[in-house]
Amino acid sequence: MKITTLLSKSGMIALLFVVGLASFPNEASGQANQIKFEEETLLNGLHIIYNVDRSAPVVATIVYYKVGSRDENPERTGFAHFFEHLMFEATENIPRSTIDKYVNEAGGSLNASTSFDQTVYQFVMPSNELKLALWIESQRMRKLLVGEVGVETQRGVVKEERKNRVDNQPYGTLFEKMAANIFVGGSYSWTPIGSAQHIDKATIQEFRDFYDKFYQPNNATLCISGDFNVNVAKKYVRAYFNIYPKGKVIEREDFILDDITKEYREEVQDEKAQLPGVFIGLRGPQVGHKDYYAVSLLTNILAAGESSRIYQRIVDKDQSAVQASVMPISLQYSGMIFLYGIAGAGKDLGDIEEAMYDEIQKLIDDGITDEEFTKTKNINEARFVSGKKNVLSKARSLAQYYAYYGDANMINTEIDKYNAVTKADLIRVAKKYFDTDKRVVLTYIPKKPDK
Amino acid sequence: MNITAPDWTHPPISVQKPTFRFPKFERRQLSNGAELLLCRDNTQPLINLKILIDSGSVHEDIPGLASLAAQMLLRGTGSRSAREIAEATDSIAAQAYSTATWDSTGLGFSCMADFAKQAFDVIADCLYDPKFEDSEIGRLKKKTIADIRHENADTNYLSGLAFGCSMYKGHRYGHARGGTEASIGSISRSDCLGWYEGRLMNSKLSVIVSGNFDTDELVNMLESKILEQGSPSADTIPAQPEIAGNNVVIIAKEKAPQTTVRIGMPSIGRNNADYPALQLLNTIFGGYFMSRLNHLLRETKGYTYGVFSSVAARKYGSAFVISTNVGNEHVANAIGDSISEMKHFAGGKLDHEEVERARQYLGGSFLRSVESPKQIATMLNSLLLYGLPDSYFDDFFRKINEVTAGELPEVQKKYLEPNGLVIVAAGDPEVLRPQLARFGDVKLCDTEGAIIN
Numbered sequence: 033m034k035i036t037t038l039l040s041k042s043g044m045i046a047l048l049f050v051v052g053l054a055s056f057p058n059e060a061s062g063q064a065n066q067i068k069f070e071e072e073t074l075l076n077g078l079h080i081i082y083n084v085d086r087s088a089p090v091v092a093t094i095v096y097y098k099v100g101s102r103d104e105n106p107e108r109t110g111f112a113h114f115f116e117h118l119m120f121e122a123t124e125n126i127p128r129s130t131i132d133k134y135v136n137e138a139g140g141s142l143n144a145s146t147s148f149d150q151t152v153y154q155f156v157m158p159s160n161e162l163k164l165a166l167w168i169e170s171q172r173m174r175k176l177l178v179g180e181v182g183v184e185t186q187r188g189v190v191k192e193e194r195k196n197r198v199d200n201q202p203y204g205t206l207f208e209k210m211a212a213n214i215f216v217g218g219s220y221s222w223t224p225i226g227s228a229q230h231i232d233k234a235t236i237q238e239f240r241d242f243y244d245k246f247y248q249p250n251n252a253t254l255c256i257s258g259d260f261n262v263n264v265a266k267k268y269v270r271a272y273f274n275i276y277p278k279g280k281v282i283e284r285e286d287f288i289l290d291d292i293t294k295e296y297r298e299e300v301q302d303e304k305a306q307l308p309g310v311f312i313g314l315r316g317p318q319v320g321h322k323d324y325y326a327v328s329l330l331t332n333i334l335a336a337g338e339s340s341r342i343y344q345r346i347v348d349k350d351q352s353a354v355q356a357s358v359m360p361i362s363l364q365y366s367g368m369i370f371l372y373g374i375a376g377a378g379k380d381l382g383d384i385e386e387a388m389y390d391e392i393q394k395l396i397d398d399g400i401t402d403e404e405f406t407k408t409k410n411i412n413e414a415r416f417v418s419g420k421k422n423v424l425s426k427a428r429s430l431a432q433y434y435a436y437y438g439d440a441n442m443i444n445t446e447i448d449k450y451n452a453v454t455k456a457d458l459i460r461v462a463k464k465y466f467d468t469d470k471r472v473v474l475t476y477i478p479k480k481p482d483k
Numbered sequence: 484m485n486i487t488a489p490d491w492t493h494p495p496i497s498v499q500k501p502t503f504r505f506p507k508f509e510r511r512q513l514s515n516g517a518e519l520l521l522c523r524d525n526t527q528p529l530i531n532l533k534i535l536i537d538s539g540s541v542h543e544d545i546p547g548l549a550s551l552a553a554q555m556l557l558r559g560t561g562s563r564s565a566r567e568i569a570e571a572t573d574s575i576a577a578q579a580y581s582t583a584t585w586d587s588t589g590l591g592f593s594c595m596a597d598f599a600k601q602a603f604d605v606i607a608d609c610l611y612d613p614k615f616e617d618s619e620i621g622r623l624k625k626k627t628i629a630d631i632r633h634e635n636a637d638t639n640y641l642s643g644l645a646f647g648c649s650m651y652k653g654h655r656y657g658h659a660r661g662g663t664e665a666s667i668g669s670i671s672r673s674d675c676l677g678w679y680e681g682r683l684m685n686s687k688l689s690v691i692v693s694g695n696f697d698t699d700e701l702v703n704m705l706e707s708k709i710l711e712q713g714s715p716s717a718d719t720i721p722a723q724p725e726i727a728g729n730n731v732v733i734i735a736k737e738k739a740p741q742t743t744v745r746i747g748m749p750s751i752g753r754n755n756a757d758y759p760a761l762q763l764l765n766t767i768f769g770g771y772f773m774s775r776l777n778h779l780l781r782e783t784k785g786y787t788y789g790v791f792s793s794v795a796a797r798k799y800g801s802a803f804v805i806s807t808n809v810g811n812e813h814v815a816n817a818i819g820d821s822i823s824e825m826k827h828f829a830g831g832k833l834d835h836e837e838v839e840r841a842r843q844y845l846g847g848s849f850l851r852s853v854e855s856p857k858q859i860a861t862m863l864n865s866l867l868l869y870g871l872p873d874s875y876f877d878d879f880f881r882k883i884n885e886v887t888a889g890e891l892p893e894v895q896k897k898y899l900e901p902n903g904l905v906i907v908a909a910g911d912p913e914v915l916r917p918q919l920a921r922f923g924d925v926k927l928c929d930t931e932g933a934i935i936n
Binding site: 065087088089090124125126132133134136137138139140141156157158159160161163164167168170171175271272275306336337338339340344348354376377403406407410411412413414415417418420421422423 | 489492495499502503524565566569572574575576594595629633636771772773840843845850853854855857
């Protein structure tokens with residue numbers, strides 16, 4: 033349902049990488065205001081985080097399932113995302129297409145997203161409707177109807193979504209090609225949108241097996257944030273979730289990746305693109321890796337804001353690109369650093385690419401100024417604080433920290449890891465991750481549609 | 484704990500109405516008369532500050548000038564280049580902006596509270612000493628024209644342009660707010676300066692601040708930089724035109740696979756006592772997924788993925804508008820059914836249940852929109868711009884909960900009866916002409932916003 037647009041300035045390009053959020057690096061906290069919360073784990077393994085915040089009469093719930101596209105059989109890609117759709121269909125007691133009606137009727141809003149590592153369901157409700165949110169989430173956890181009608185309907189819907197998000201978007205195949213080559217040999221090498229053929233071929237029983245394997249209380253984290261009474265919420269949680277037994281422990285294979293041995297380069301003729309674009313992928317650190325914090329701060333210096341090095345050089349000075357940026361995309365077991373430039377009319381992609389490498393080389397050779405170092409720390413701190421601006425973002429962060437690190441309190445402490453990064457660390461990671469020709473370079477060239 | 488088995492068959496939707504109080508805020512005045520609206524919320528170390536000037540695109544003589552001039556404020560001052568402005572705000576992670584809307588120009592920032600003074604110094608410099616350098620104007624014009632070309636390929640944008648230019652034909656709202664290729668191309672430095680000196684320095688100026696601050700320090704900071712505005716000339720913007728009969732307009736996007744349709748008529752603004760009731764009625768008619776119109780066009784007929792209606796209320800005029808994207812073969816049917824449904828709705832009965840459902844929805848959406856200091860600032864902005872009383876949002880919330888079923892039929896009849904309509908279709912003219920003829924004489928709108936017979 034939810035689509036993260038990574039690049040959408042001036043509406044020129046809206047790209048899809050994951051079918052949902054890829055934006056976790058910026059949700060945590062500053063030290064000024066500690067987030068208080070309470071946790072418990074039911075006997076069936078469901079972990080619950082309660083965070084009371086009475087600043088507005090609303091409450092958010094997050095149910096975070098540790099199942100993403102990496103958990104899929106490579107012959108059955110798209111399953112995790114398919115379930116994100118199916119979870120809005122019907123349960124044993126909720127008729128088809130009624131979940132959104134109930135939520136609408138209660139004055140709430142809903143959404144969901146699927147990534148490589150997780151599938152996340154969210155509600156934001158007026159504070160008196162928490163019970164409804166939990167009632168729905170409980171039924172979806174173990175009472176979902178995985179039957180012909182729902183599956184057939186969603187097969188069609190997901191195909192349409194793929195058409196919209198991939199086939200009819202400028203640079204639409206970009207992230208499939210990027211993932212396939214950056215994460216070669218690993219279970220990140222396909223993207224959450226998956227393959228329409230795989231979904232078509234799958235039997236109902238395969239969908240049921242997937243549901244029974246991953247949609248279990250011991251594979252989920254529930255977070256409630258907002259204006260509610262913890263004791264009342266605990267009562268609802270027990271009534272609605274304690275009834276389920278623990279699921280079978282999920283055995284996951286070790287995550288492996290092949291080495292990237294040389295540069296991969298491909299030119300794509302694209303009927304949907306209006307302007308040529310160059311997209312460069314480098315292997316990056318996974319979430320929580322010791323280099324993860326330094327890489328994140330380094331990319332701010334390269335590309336955050338109009339005063340950043342890449343913007344100043346390529347967009348402002350050379351005027352070869354109308355947009356250019358760098359961003360880390362870190363996943364649970366690996367990561368990517370993504371650089372791109374969209375050429376102005378009549379400009380050369382080769383110049384843009386060269387200028388990017390040149391700016392990185394300058395940074396490595398000449399170092400970082402004190403002003404830049406202060407700037408990136410400030411940007412980071414502001415991002416942390418903004419990431420807690422409403423109950424939904426807090427609920428999402430708490431659940432995510434718990435799921436990734438087993439420590440929800442990282443919402444309060446992760447900033448320390450950023451603060452510990454030194455200028456020398458930035459240069460070290462610049463050399464380690466950026467100074468390489470083991471990269472994936474995709475160029476997209478606009479093509480006139482065949483009449 | 485002793486718990487009985489949950490009832491899985493009935494959704495536990497609470498019928499109890501949540502209570503709501505708009506956060507406390509303070510009105511003050513600077514010694515030079517500028518109005519301040521301040522809402523303190525110290526839960527996060529963030530501050531939002533906006534300087535609001537009551538001059539916007541509605542006042543411009545060259546389409547796109549208000550917007551371009553607003554953006555130019557951040558692109559160079561007597562003492563800072565565009566790059567230095569970006570450097571100064573980026574270095575303290577302040578998100579600075581300067582934009583024009585139809586009715587106003589807003590210049591401001593969001594940042595960590597500790598950096599408020601530094602950010603404000605930059606913004607005040609941008610407001611009072613902009614350079615409007617030719618090279619920067621040229622660069623921004625180039626970018627704006629590229630954006631316009633891109634938008635001209637989008638039927639959603641085109642339908643909005645044609646709708647606005649038809650609904651407000653001959654009125655100051657009846658032009659392309661973002662400009663057209665020709666109008667942007669024509670803008671010179673003296674146009675920007677003329678706008679700046681004539682309008683931005685001679686209109687009512689107010690300041691809205693929300694988030695984490697000390698009120699006395701903040702007021703001192705503002706006193707030190709905010710200058711007295713020149714005296715505004717009288718607002719001579721006329722009432723919006725009346726619409727009689729069907730005004731059918733096509734805006735062309737050759738070979739478009741889908742058509743964007745907009746159907747609408749003049750409506751009322753926030754100051755009107757019927758506005759909350761109309762919002763409730765709009766919800767039932769077309770304001771949300773479970774509306775009558777969506778049920779008809781999406782669920783029953785399958786013409787569209789979704790259809791929505793809304794009241795677009797501006798300072799000098801308002802419009803009720805239905806918007807949808809439909810397959811090319813369904814355009815005439817979708818328009819015909821929408822109009823029939825309006826007629827039916829305007830004179831028809833409402834179920835008790837659908838009214839209550841819409842109340843819940845609208846109330847809940849409202850609560851979700853007043854969560855953060857940033858959202859509060861947006862609402863305070865409306866109070867200032869439209870001259871609404873301090874109790875406006877509390878009253879609005881109360882009214883949507885309390886308006887009685889007996890009061891609604893009069894409002895339905897008054898504001899939703901389709902007497903004079905603007906009907907716009909953006910898409911392939913070859914497909915559209917034959918389908919639209921049954922609704923009236925078909926006119927064309929070009930990408931400059933001109934309506935041609």
